[in-house]
Amino acid sequence: MHDRQGSDHHSAQCMVPGAGMADALDQEAARVWGQTVLADLPPRLLNALVAWARSGLNIQHAARELDISRNTLSEWLREASGYVRLPLSKDRPGKQHEAVWALHVTGRVPLSSTDWWT
Numbered sequence: 001m002h003d004r005q006g007s008d009h010h011s012a013q014c015m016v017p018g019a020g021m022a023d024a025l026d027q028e029a030a031r032v033w034g035q036t037v038l039a040d041l042p043p044r045l046l047n048a049l050v051a052w053a054r055s056g057l058n059i060q061h062a063a064r065e066l067d068i069s070r071n072t073l074s075e076w077l078r079e080a081s082g083y084v085r086l087p088l089s090k091d092r093p094g095k096q097h098e099a100v101w102a103l104h105v106t107g108r109v110p111l112s113s114t115d116w117w118t
Contacts, residue, residue, distance in 0.1 A: 034105035037084050037098070045080040046108075048073060053100045053109045 038046060048066065052073070055061035063073040081088040084102070086095040103109040 030105040034102040037086070037102035038106060038108075040083045041080060042083075045076055045083060048076040049080055049084075049099060050103060050108050052077060053103050057096055057100075 038049075041049070048062070051062040051065045052059065055065065059070050059073050059077070063070045066073065068076075077088050084099055086092075086099050088096055088099055090096075100109065104111055
């Protein structure tokens with residue numbers, strides 16, 4: 001019988017440096033992945049994603065920061081989801097977090113500036 005747990009554990013040891021998640025996210029592969037996710041975003045939508053991530057995924061706070069309405073920001077996030085190929089809706093929190101990780105690993109949003117993961 002295949003030992004899936006042992007196999008996954010071995011793979012994780014090979015890919016993740018000893019210091020943990022922060023070091024893994026600093027790796028070149030993570031940056032390349034993040035750049036790929038964000039590559040096609042127009043500046044307006046990238047700025048909207050950054051503000052949204054920094055606000056803890058709070059549309060009202062991010063819209064206020066951008067000096068636009070909540071409805072406009074919601075439209076921009078829907079538009080951005082097509083570019084990044086991630087559904088940025090509340091019913092898909094894992095995909096929202098992928099977008100935040102892409103912003104983080106490309107240096108656009110330090111994790112210390114967000115509270116989405118707490």
